[in-house]
Amino acid sequence: MRIGVDKNQLSGSHATSNAPKHRQMTKAGASLEPLRLPYGDYILIDDGVQSVLNTKPEPRKKDLIGHIKRSIDTKKDIPELWMDVTSDHERFRAELIKAKQDGAEFIVLIEDASVECLEDVFFYHRPEVVRSRYVRNKAGRLPAYIKVEHKQREIKGESLYRCMQTISTRYGVRFEFCTRRTAGKRIMELLNDG
Amino acid sequence: MKKPNNYDTTQASGDFTPVELGGHYMVIKQVKEAKSKTGKNMIVVCFDFDKNDKQAGYFMTTFKNDIRPDKKWPRNGTQYIVTETDNGDCSRSFKTFITCVEKSNSGFAVQWTDTAAFEAQFKNKRIGGVFGIVENEYQGKVSDRHELRWFCQLDRVKDAVIPERKALANTNVTKAAPKKDDGFMDIPDGTDDEIPF
Numbered sequence: 001m002r003i004g005v006d007k008n009q010l011s012g013s014h015a016t017s018n019a020p021k022h023r024q025m026t027k028a029g030a031s032l033e034p035l036r037l038p039y040g041d042y043i044l045i046d047d048g049v050q051s052v053l054n055t056k057p058e059p060r061k062k063d064l065i066g067h068i069k070r071s072i073d074t075k076k077d078i079p080e081l082w083m084d085v086t087s088d089h090e091r092f093r094a095e096l097i098k099a100k101q102d103g104a105e106f107i108v109l110i111e112d113a114s115v116e117c118l119e120d121v122f123f124y125h126r127p128e129v130v131r132s133r134y135v136r137n138k139a140g141r142l143p144a145y146i147k148v149e150h151k152q153r154e155i156k157g158e159s160l161y162r163c164m165q166t167i168s169t170r171y172g173v174r175f176e177f178c179t180r181r182t183a184g185k186r187i188m189e190l191l192n193d194g
Numbered sequence: 195m196k197k198p199n200n201y202d203t204t205q206a207s208g209d210f211t212p213v214e215l216g217g218h219y220m221v222i223k224q225v226k227e228a229k230s231k232t233g234k235n236m237i238v239v240c241f242d243f244d245k246n247d248k249q250a251g252y253f254m255t256t257f258k259n260d261i262r263p264d265k266k267w268p269r270n271g272t273q274y275i276v277t278e279t280d281n282g283d284c285s286r287s288f289k290t291f292i293t294c295v296e297k298s299n300s301g302f303a304v305q306w307t308d309t310a311a312f313e314a315q316f317k318n319k320r321i322g323g324v325f326g327i328v329e330n331e332y333q334g335k336v337s338d339r340h341e342l343r344w345f346c347q348l349d350r351v352k353d354a355v356i357p358e359r360k361a362l363a364n365t366n367v368t369k370a371a372p373k374k375d376d377g378f379m380d381i382p383d384g385t386d387d388e389i390p391f
Contacts (some may be wrong), residue, residue: 122257
């Protein structure tokens with residue numbers, strides 16, 4: 001089984017966080033090939049995608065449009081999905097529209113152990129919390145890193161659930177859930193399915 | 195004809211299976227602090243039947259099959275518990291609920307903390323419940339509903355007996371007479387109260 005992985009998934013901090021998932025897939029016999037994907041994080045390299053790779057070994061994003069049958073977009077947890085439907089909404093929406101126009105099935109796979117199905121999201125709740133982190137001191141003086149506080153907004157499961165329902169109906173998106181431990185296996189199952 | 199959206203999941207009339215009367219193993223989905231219409235402190239408990247119950251996931255299925263855009267957790271799977279009596283003491287129903295949760299989940303003791311932590315500690319905790327018939331009035335028609343009558347401990351679910359039917363309370367409230375255009379009010383016949391003039 002050959003899986004096309006978006007290059008962003010293999011660079012920077014993403015590479016570290018996705019390593020266990022990728023190891024799991026490789027162990028199960030999949031070969032991961034980095035590609036620039038127009039939408040989503042993982043696709044199956046079938047005959048259609050292979051035909052593009054035959055002509056262009058390093059295809060650009062737009063080259064793959066019209067050849068993807070199913071794409072999986074992974075979210076590391078519910079808060080990441082919440083960010084996509086709120087502050088990052090425009091970028092996420094653009095991706096969904098692209099997939100819909102392309103006629104591809106778009107699956108959002110959420111790696112969060114606290115939810116097992118879409119309806120569980122209805123009861124999800126994260127209260128507002130103030131967190132702190134160290135950032136580089138831009139003034140160039142000592143200390144080199146300063147502590148900055150930031151607020152993590154409250155996540156109301158009911159609102160998120162309604163957003164997901166709308167997305168699902170409007171763009172034909174399917175939401176799937178798994179734990180981090182089973183993410184690699186689940187991606188392979190979803191890509192193989194049908 | 196094009197197959198309508200959600201055709202496969204839409205429930206046909208007559209397919210409805212009511213909640214079985216008697217004891218049920220339940221799991222708490224959510225507890226929320228709220229205020230009643232009269233301004234009293236209360237908690238709203240949403241629950242479902244647990245995996246080991248005869249009707250496992252009953253309310254989740256109902257919720258999934260509900261196709262309304264603004265759907266809510268089923269009324270039968272929601273319980274409103276006022277926490278304090280009129281004189282500010284703990285209400286009996288609230289104490290019963292807390293005791294049942296504590297006794298049904300070994301090692302669990304309620305923490306009296308801030309709202310978010312208080313609400314969160316009940317999630318996925320197990321509890322028992324006894325369902326019975328409750329008479330209900332809606333738009334002038336009286337109907338029977340299978341509703342949760344009280345919470346109980348898990349070990350008492352098996353032997354729980356079906357409660358007696360709860361009939362509608364006879365209300366002897368005299369409705370206010372409508373005002374007429376002449377500025378006078380009709381006094382209903384048989385009013386024993388003294389006329390205030």
